[in-house]
Amino acid sequence: MSYCESVGFDWVLFDADETLFHFDAFAGLRQLFAGFGVDFGAAEYEEYQRVNKPLWVEYQEGRINAKTLQESRFALWGERLGVAPAELNSGFLSAMADICAPLPGVPELLNGLRGRYRLGIITNGFTELQRIRLARTGFAEHFEVLVISEEVGVAKPDKAIFDHALDAMGNPDPARVLMVGDTLASDILGGLNAGMQTCWYNPGAKAIDPGIQPHLEIRCHSELARLLA
Numbered sequence: 001m002s003y004c005e006s007v008g009f010d011w012v013l014f015d016a017d018e019t020l021f022h023f024d025a026f027a028g029l030r031q032l033f034a035g036f037g038v039d040f041g042a043a044e045y046e047e048y049q050r051v052n053k054p055l056w057v058e059y060q061e062g063r064i065n066a067k068t069l070q071e072s073r074f075a076l077w078g079e080r081l082g083v084a085p086a087e088l089n090s091g092f093l094s095a096m097a098d099i100c101a102p103l104p105g106v107p108e109l110l111n112g113l114r115g116r117y118r119l120g121i122i123t124n125g126f127t128e129l130q131r132i133r134l135a136r137t138g139f140a141e142h143f144e145v146l147v148i149s150e151e152v153g154v155a156k157p158d159k160a161i162f163d164h165a166l167d168a169m170g171n172p173d174p175a176r177v178l179m180v181g182d183t184l185a186s187d188i189l190g191g192l193n194a195g196m197q198t199c200w201y202n203p204g205a206k207a208i209d210p211g212i213q214p215h216l217e218i219r220c221h222s223e224l225a226r227l228l229a
Helices: 003-007 025-034 042-060 066-072 075-081 085-099 106-113 127-137 159-168 184-193 221-227
Strands: 011-014 118-123 145-148 177-181 197-201 216-218
Touching: 025 042, 025 085, 042 066, 042 075, 066 085, 075 085, 085 127, 106 221, 118 127, 118 159, 127 145, 145 159, 159 184, 177 184, 184 197, 197 221, 216 221
Parallel strands: 011 118, 011 177, 118 145, 177 197, 197 216
Antiparallel strands: none
16 A cells, blocks of 8 residues: 555645746746846846845745845846836746746646545745736646735745645645645645645755655656556
């Protein structure tokens, strides 16, 4: 008997970016800034990430809100171009909605799970991208629950966003919920703290954090499909 059969899941929750969808921020930023006549290259991207990455840490730790993150990451570029940071952020999310594609195997996985498990998404991404992208790909019909940190006011790994998701799901037994995500520090740690079963999507075979132990680990979506078959 497999681990999945012995546990017996009712729900499968997914992270969105880099779990269901490829998220190429560099390509999105190039598209955004091309509209302003800027040749956005590797050096510009490195400069952007020096600002962006610490902001995401602060956001996930609950020290800043989504609006602060979204606008602060474009503050320097807003000054250079004479454009409001909020406008640049909106343009970036629009560009990402245009270019983000499902990861290989995701459509087949979702089609295989539909009707056999109840499905949901819990994401630290932003509303302006998440809802449009799900609608454009046709994935929205697969998911009963969509929990977005920007709308809830807290981000993974905060237990509150997982509790919010469980409430929206009708308060099932967390032990019968499988949380699938690519990031140990947010998806897996948050799922563990909420009492859920967890599955780490780790296509690059990254080293595990000894302090965060997922119940399952997969390299590809077909592997998860087999585990849940």
